[in-house]
Amino acid sequence: MFIPRCIYPDDFRPAHSExxxxxxxxxxxxxxxxxxRSVSSDNRIHCSLLLGKSRIAPLKPITIPRLELQAxxxxxxxxxxxxxxxxxxxxxxxxxxxxxxxxxxHNDARRFHNxxxxxxxxxxxxxxxxxxxxVRTDRNPADIASRGVxxxxxxTNSSWFHGPDFLWNQCDK
Numbered sequence: 318m319f320i321p322r323c324i325y326p327d328d329f330r331p332a333h334s335e336x337x338x339x340x341x342x343x344x345x346x347x348x349x350x351x352x353x354r355s356v357s358s359d360n361r362i363h364c365s366l367l368l369g370k371s372r373i374a375p376l377k378p379i380t381i382p383r384l385e386l387q388a389x390x391x392x393x394x395x396x397x398x399x400x401x402x403x404x405x406x407x408x409x410x411x412x413x414x415x416x417x418x419x420x421x422x423h424n425d426a427r428r429f430h431n432x433x434x435x436x437x438x439x440x441x442x443x444x445x446x447x448x449x450x451x452v453r454t455d456r457n458p459a460d461i462a463s464r465g466v467x468x469x470x471x472x473t474n475s476s477w478f479h480g481p482d483f484l485w486n487q488c489d490k
Contacts, residue, residue: 323365325363326363330358332356334407335354336352336367336396337351337353337364337411338350338396338399341385341457341459341463342381343384347372348371349391349459351367351369351395352367352458354484360487367399369462382415389418390436390439409448410448410450413449413452413457414457422437422449423449452481458481
């Protein structure tokens, strides 16, 4: 099995790039994955996995919304790290399949308990509200980071290495 690790194919010269980071959580754990989506001057598109991280859920039971919030914080940190470490000045998009977490992030009127408030404070320090978007669960590649896969075959046939199909379309984000 061959997994390409170059950001771009040899014949690809990006005219502009974007960073897309996805977050997800489950009872087992939470994770985030970051892709670079580049468009060449002749309008070809290429997407590559830059970074993926996962964390095992704590032994002490924690609610799924809190795990999803932890995944969002991991995604925010990961996106910021990729942009600063690569020295890129490009748009960054963050994606979550939890409408509860997106509601938390976009809510500026309500006060939250310390855990939620602390996570949200960090997320707001690292990102802008306009960067956060909803992605359907079946289109979220971070699902693999949070739930895992049963085989190498399942991993190679997933969207993990190249990102979801909608990133490969011209305007359908």
